[in-house]
Amino acid sequence: MLPPVEFVVLGGGLAGRRLACDLARLGQQGILIEYHAFGGATLNVACLPDAMLVRAARIARQIRRGEGCGVGLGDASVDLGRLFAAVGATVSAARSHDLALWPADRVELVIGQGRLIAPDRVEVALADGTFRRIRTRRVFIATGTTVATPDIPGLSGACPLTPRELFRLTRVPPQLVILGASFGGMAYAQAFAALGAEVTLLDEHERVARFEDTVFSDALAQQLRHEGVRLLTSTRVGGVSGLSGEGVTLSLEQGRQQFELDASDILLAGARQPLTRNIGLEAVGVRLDAHGCIVVDETLKSSVDGIYALGDVAAYPTPGHAVSDDARVALSLYGAPLRTTAGRVLPRIAFVDPEYARIGLSEAEARQAGVAVRVCRLPMHAVTRAWSEGELGGLMQAVLAEDDGRILGFAMLGIGAGDVTSAVQVAMHAGLPAAVLAELPLAHPTAAEALNVLFASGSWVRG
Numbered sequence: 001m002l003p004p005v006e007f008v009v010l011g012g013g014l015a016g017r018r019l020a021c022d023l024a025r026l027g028q029q030g031i032l033i034e035y036h037a038f039g040g041a042t043l044n045v046a047c048l049p050d051a052m053l054v055r056a057a058r059i060a061r062q063i064r065r066g067e068g069c070g071v072g073l074g075d076a077s078v079d080l081g082r083l084f085a086a087v088g089a090t091v092s093a094a095r096s097h098d099l100a101l102w103p104a105d106r107v108e109l110v111i112g113q114g115r116l117i118a119p120d121r122v123e124v125a126l127a128d129g130t131f132r133r134i135r136t137r138r139v140f141i142a143t144g145t146t147v148a149t150p151d152i153p154g155l156s157g158a159c160p161l162t163p164r165e166l167f168r169l170t171r172v173p174p175q176l177v178i179l180g181a182s183f184g185g186m187a188y189a190q191a192f193a194a195l196g197a198e199v200t201l202l203d204e205h206e207r208v209a210r211f212e213d214t215v216f217s218d219a220l221a222q223q224l225r226h227e228g229v230r231l232l233t234s235t236r237v238g239g240v241s242g243l244s245g246e247g248v249t250l251s252l253e254q255g256r257q258q259f260e261l262d263a264s265d266i267l268l269a270g271a272r273q274p275l276t277r278n279i280g281l282e283a284v285g286v287r288l289d290a291h292g293c294i295v296v297d298e299t300l301k302s303s304v305d306g307i308y309a310l311g312d313v314a315a316y317p318t319p320g321h322a323v324s325d326d327a328r329v330a331l332s333l334y335g336a337p338l339r340t341t342a343g344r345v346l347p348r349i350a351f352v353d354p355e356y357a358r359i360g361l362s363e364a365e366a367r368q369a370g371v372a373v374r375v376c377r378l379p380m381h382a383v384t385r386a387w388s389e390g391e392l393g394g395l396m397q398a399v400l401a402e403d404d405g406r407i408l409g410f411a412m413l414g415i416g417a418g419d420v421t422s423a424v425q426v427a428m429h430a431g432l433p434a435a436v437l438a439e440l441p442l443a444h445p446t447a448a449e450a451l452n453v454l455f456a457s458g459s460w461v462r463g
């Protein structure tokens with residue numbers, strides 16, 4: 001019998017790749033199995049390609065707006081084929097870069113489809129049709145998610161675009177309908193509108209970004225409409241006919257009203273499902289929750305000894321930074337200081353332009369939890385940097401503990417929101433009261449300097 005390796009990581013996305021590299025750094029030897037695209041969603045179909053799409057849309061918008069600051073470039077022409085070829089080239093360069101840094105002396109990279117056949121045994125189906133069996137002390141499952149197609153008559157037959165196929169488009173869809181006004185859906189809607197598509201963003205819920213405070217949902221909706229996106233909220237899709245790319249017709253219901261919408265293409269930006277099927281979980285008795293995620297405790301241990309799960313497969317939806325943090329949690333098993341997923345405060349960002357970001361509690365969450373809070377808000381048109389960038393929409397909001405002024409939450413829609421939120425995150429982590437941020441000499445003219453005004457006592461808008 002083969003001696004066991006210390007660990008097997010199943011899935012080479014952000015979570016699996018990060019964990020394998022960190023374990024190698026700690027001197028551990030193991031195997032990582034990846035069957036589709038090394039780097040997973042983040043590198044291949046999500047964060048990196050999306051960020052490039054958003055950047056191209058921003059450039060197009062800035063060219064059109066240039067006249068306002070004396071730079072005349074005329075209208076922006078968009079060649080989606082060239083843009084996505086550049087995305088493809090960047091993705092493969094980034095993948096090669098990661099592979100060049102791979103710690104091959106400690107972690108063997110096996111390309112194939114893995115599945116558990118016992119708690120300490122994994123079988124890999126290799127490309128040449130053969131199988132390889134591996135004994136191991138620990139298995140880390142990091143298989144991520146895949147798109148979940150909503151159960152709507154005719155939808156799967158219409159072959160809708162998903163984030164994976166999106167980057168194979170060679171022309172801007174003339175009329176694009178996007179299902180799901182989540183963070184991703186909003187970002188795609190705004191980007192494709194800037195690139196010249198006629199975009200309809202559709203959601204069955206009453207407002208976009210429905211987990212955020214209404215003041216931000218409203219501001220985001222206004223931003224999207226301003227960019228030419230047609231918003232259809234509280235709208236249910238009853239059925240779809242046709243083929244995405246050639247033409248589709250959606251039967252819609254909005255209250256008692258029924259109507260049809262024609263579009264050239266349809267994009268699914270909403271739900272995803274954990275990849276927990278066909279990886280042998282049933283055979284070894286690993287428990288799943290109602291959403292199909294692997295049930296883990298705060299140390300990422302599953303219901304079976306020796307089997308752990310991390311990343312999206314253990315908790316969905318998860319932002320990429322939570323996934324990386326899971327890898328840090330798993331290192332506790334190998335002598336790193338004890339770290340768990342309990343009490344983790346994670347920022348969330350929508351890559352609309354300008355960005356929306358939040359850390360900690362929203363006002364609604366604080367009030368629902370019965371926490372006594374004060375809320376302060378500052379419109380972006382009170383911020384010098386917003387004027388210089390010509391991005392006057394949006395606002396900042398802080399949620400503070402009534403008793404001692406601790407920062408419980410911060411949200412911002414405006415220029416640099418992601419970075420400003422990171423600054424507040426550091427303050428929250430350090431337990432700094434709002435008064436400290438009110439008086440720090442922050443650089444001028446940055447978006448972050450507005451924190452001085454936001455946190456100064458005179459700017460409370462609500463008690």
Ligand SMILES: Cc1cc2nc3c(=O)[nH]c(=O)nc-3n(C[C@H](O)[C@H](O)[C@H](O)COP(=O)(O)OP(=O)(O)OC[C@H]3O[C@@H](n4cnc5c(N)ncnc54)[C@H](O)[C@@H]3O)c2cc1C
Nearest residue numbers: 011013014015035036040041046114143144311312319320
């Ligand atoms: C469209 C989109 C946009 C996003 N944008 C952002 C963003 O801007 N910021 C952010 O923080 N997060 C974003 N996310 C979330 C982020 O991408 C995920 O949290 C992250 O990719 C999850 O990493 P993971 O390793 O758990 O899973 P994945 O990245 O999905 O990796 C799982 C890997 O496992 C492999 N695999 C699956 N089954 C097997 C098997 N049986 N054998 C071998 N290998 C297998 C897959 O091929 C895949 O490579 C986005 C996600 C999506 C889908």
